[in-house]
Amino acid sequence: MSIPTSITQILKAGPIHFGPFIVTTQVFHLTPHTYALVNLKPILPGHVLISPRRVVPRVTDLTPTETSDLFLTVRRVARMIERVYGASSLNIAIQDGADAGQSVPHVHAHVIPRKRGDLDDRGGMDAVYEMLDGEEGDLRDVFSKDGDEGRRRRRFPRVDNDERKPRSAEEMEGEAWRLAGEMEKESDD
Amino acid sequence: MSIPTSITQILKAGPIHFGPFIVTTQVFHLTPHTYALVNLKPILPGHVLISPRRVVPRVTDLTPTETSDLFLTVRRVARMIERVYGASSLNIAIQDGADAGQSVPHVHAHVIPRKRGDLDDRGGMDAVYEMLDGEEGDLRDVFSKDGDEGRRRRRFPRVDNDERKPRSAEEMEGEAWRLAGEMEKESDD
Numbered sequence: 001m002s003i004p005t006s007i008t009q010i011l012k013a014g015p016i017h018f019g020p021f022i023v024t025t026q027v028f029h030l031t032p033h034t035y036a037l038v039n040l041k042p043i044l045p046g047h048v049l050i051s052p053r054r055v056v057p058r059v060t061d062l063t064p065t066e067t068s069d070l071f072l073t074v075r076r077v078a079r080m081i082e083r084v085y086g087a088s089s090l091n092i093a094i095q096d097g098a099d100a101g102q103s104v105p106h107v108h109a110h111v112i113p114r115k116r117g118d119l120d121d122r123g124g125m126d127a128v129y130e131m132l133d134g135e136e137g138d139l140r141d142v143f144s145k146d147g148d149e150g151r152r153r154r155r156f157p158r159v160d161n162d163e164r165k166p167r168s169a170e171e172m173e174g175e176a177w178r179l180a181g182e183m184e185k186e187s188d189d
Numbered sequence: 190m191s192i193p194t195s196i197t198q199i200l201k202a203g204p205i206h207f208g209p210f211i212v213t214t215q216v217f218h219l220t221p222h223t224y225a226l227v228n229l230k231p232i233l234p235g236h237v238l239i240s241p242r243r244v245v246p247r248v249t250d251l252t253p254t255e256t257s258d259l260f261l262t263v264r265r266v267a268r269m270i271e272r273v274y275g276a277s278s279l280n281i282a283i284q285d286g287a288d289a290g291q292s293v294p295h296v297h298a299h300v301i302p303r304k305r306g307d308l309d310d311r312g313g314m315d316a317v318y319e320m321l322d323g324e325e326g327d328l329r330d331v332f333s334k335d336g337d338e339g340r341r342r343r344r345f346p347r348v349d350n351d352e353r354k355p356r357s358a359e360e361m362e363g364e365a366w367r368l369a370g371e372m373e374k375e376s377d378d
Contacts (some may be wrong), residue, residue: 059263059267060267060268063378064264067260067264068256068257068261071260072253074248075248075251078248078249078285079249087288089284089289090248090289091284091285091289091290092282093281093283096281097278099276099278099305100278100301100303116288189252189253
């Protein structure tokens, strides 16, 4: 697989920050104010995050221009993800602040592709939400020392969370390259 | 309480549709492409919905103009709700398609104000998500005959759902007037 043009541009534009972390090699799409990245521990295959390039914790911290760019990107990435992962629906969710479950203080929209019955054996349709904290907490566990804080905040029983293994940097980079190629096929609209 | 100017404009612009339902008297904010409405059965006080005026089921069905207008409105409404309800965080969530839990086939973003420990006695921080289907299903139960479909789709045990009573039209209209007045205080940015 040759390196997609957009990945070359992303690497040139880097480093790209997600809260305190540098995530440049996980990024598969970049716009003037927004980027999209693959996940360390996706809840379901194709679970990705979309963030403003500026590190701000809350949606209200975004300018109107950043807000439009973020959600136009959510819409385009969501369309690509649904197509590439053969999904029929999507969960789009933002934990806007610590008391809503946000663990990395940087605005990010989760996009999670869904199929009929995909979580029947893991607690049912809405089990996806209980797992939402997981990958952020896990990212924290992996990249920093304050994993206890992440665990403390997870008061609700986690469904299947411990079975989700962190992926390797190589695996994430491979998916980022693949999704970058797929984004290049999407129309600008 | 005198009728807010924006409520007069909303009533003139109506009828406003939420899927198959007419919700004009629940609407507290209207923009060229978007409206915001109070809930029949809020999960928490201040839980509101933001929808495109055009009845389309999926985020990808929105035009770029509608997408920007929807999320700029989400941001402004969210800021007002956080202020008025004294919240510290917000959940923002879209169930984009039936297999993601959407029961009314019309795009709508949930905005739910959150405070520290607000759901500790109802299952913890993430219990909010399990309740998300509730008010939509309940709306369906109340306004249409296919409540069984709504119930069938709720496979995950509902936390506290049966204790949430549908509110009266008068109560919802009163809240819509109050929030319309509060929205008039927000800056356009």
